[in-house]
Amino acid sequence: MNAEAEATRYRKGLDFARQLDQRDPLARFRDRFHIPKMENGEDEIYLCGNSLGLQPRSAADYVTTELESWQRLGVKGHFEGPFPWLPYHELLARNMAALVGGEATEVVTMNSLTANLHLMMVSFYRPTNDRYKILIEDHAFPSDHYAVESQIKFHCYDPAQAMCLLRPRDGEELIHDEDVRDLIEREGESIALIMLPGVQYYTGQVFDMAEITRLGHEKGCVVGFDLAHAVGNVPLQLHDWGADFAVWCTYKYLNAGPGSVGGCFVHARHDNDAALPRFSGWWGHDKATRFKMGPRFEPIPGAEGWQLSNPPILSLAAIRASLDVFADAGHMAPLREKSLRLTGYLEWLLREELGETVVVITPRDPDRRGCQLSLRLVGESGKDIFGRLEKAGVTGDWREPDVIRVAPVPLYNCFEDCYRFVEILKALLKDRSGSDS
Numbered sequence: 001m002n003a004e005a006e007a008t009r010y011r012k013g014l015d016f017a018r019q020l021d022q023r024d025p026l027a028r029f030r031d032r033f034h035i036p037k038m039e040n041g042e043d044e045i046y047l048c049g050n051s052l053g054l055q056p057r058s059a060a061d062y063v064t065t066e067l068e069s070w071q072r073l074g075v076k077g078h079f080e081g082p083f084p085w086l087p088y089h090e091l092l093a094r095n096m097a098a099l100v101g102g103e104a105t106e107v108v109t110m111n112s113l114t115a116n117l118h119l120m121m122v123s124f125y126r127p128t129n130d131r132y133k134i135l136i137e138d139h140a141f142p143s144d145h146y147a148v149e150s151q152i153k154f155h156c157y158d159p160a161q162a163m164c165l166l167r168p169r170d171g172e173e174l175i176h177d178e179d180v181r182d183l184i185e186r187e188g189e190s191i192a193l194i195m196l197p198g199v200q201y202y203t204g205q206v207f208d209m210a211e212i213t214r215l216g217h218e219k220g221c222v223v224g225f226d227l228a229h230a231v232g233n234v235p236l237q238l239h240d241w242g243a244d245f246a247v248w249c250t251y252k253y254l255n256a257g258p259g260s261v262g263g264c265f266v267h268a269r270h271d272n273d274a275a276l277p278r279f280s281g282w283w284g285h286d287k288a289t290r291f292k293m294g295p296r297f298e299p300i301p302g303a304e305g306w307q308l309s310n311p312p313i314l315s316l317a318a319i320r321a322s323l324d325v326f327a328d329a330g331h332m333a334p335l336r337e338k339s340l341r342l343t344g345y346l347e348w349l350l351r352e353e354l355g356e357t358v359v360v361i362t363p364r365d366p367d368r369r370g371c372q373l374s375l376r377l378v379g380e381s382g383k384d385i386f387g388r389l390e391k392a393g394v395t396g397d398w399r400e401p402d403v404i405r406v407a408p409v410p411l412y413n414c415f416e417d418c419y420r421f422v423e424i425l426k427a428l429l430k431d432r433s434g435s436d437s
Ligand SMILES: *Cc1c(COP(=O)(O)O)cnc(C)c1O
Pocket: 112, 113, 114, 115, 141, 143, 144, 197, 201, 226, 228, 229, 249
């Protein structure tokens, strides 16, 4: 059913929200997470999975299992115990690959997002005097901006010339597809690398990754994506789209805990490209001969060949716990289906109840957004209201200069969360207009 038709079926009121929850086939997954509590013992309205996903109840068991292996086995834990550590990261590959639409050998869990972005740029940003630019968005997430700028400087180019910035039109925030196309058309011949997000962190806009990859490749550019806000949120088909590489973190929609290990995708077409430079480490070396400790580096074919170090098993255990929850839920297709309804309902309520005051800057087209809505309050101090929301038990997040981000996550949020959030916001805004007059 299309969004318009769906919207005509939404109704106001708590009973309706509860009906939606009763009919939700994924509702039972909420119980598989720890939901933070308010002082009165009730569940918080947690709408902040875009920043830090909640903890799966199973995470503690998975981590404890590895702590126990270490207790019982010491160094032998690398080879013995229920999940030997030596190949532990391989246990994550299939489920992780399912979430990004890659093959298991195209995906590896290692390092952190920004570190992986640097490693990928070492291999895939190969500037020449004719083709030296990196296309990124203006106001990209700061870490991405710093990483790109520093790579350009590392290759002795001038960021003022080599950073090709994709900007929204004057007075707008969302990026038009045709502006991406025009920029690639115009500058493509001098662009070495296109590095764009899957989902823009501030506005929640989904970029057309398939089309950007096609346009970029047509012009001879390498195309990589930062999927920090996309993975676990929107369906991805990295292999079929043909993206050269992608990086992401696992603590946002992947619910793997603060600072957890990041993810990386390298397209299979690069598997046997010996000419690709890379910063290497022993964990990327051929598994059969890694422990012969020889001086000649022979990379594992596929994304694993970019690994540097033996990975932090306790973090991988928490990621595995979370990926198993995703697998139990059927991966992205059913989650996306619920997500469209959950965010659609929230948006509908905001427009119906608070359309005068609350502007949703996220795209209205459900295909062009994930679960997050970015809200701006007209004629109000957004920051002040945000503080009051927190006191009332709503956890969202505030992004300077003036946006409140709320992200109902299909794995653990319910329709009633959306309903209660809007009721609280409505009461706060009414309260203020009353006290102003
Ligand atoms: C969350 C996020 C990061 C965070 O980077 P870390 O290296 O994991 O600290 C980077 N880029 C984007 C776009 C993000 O959303």
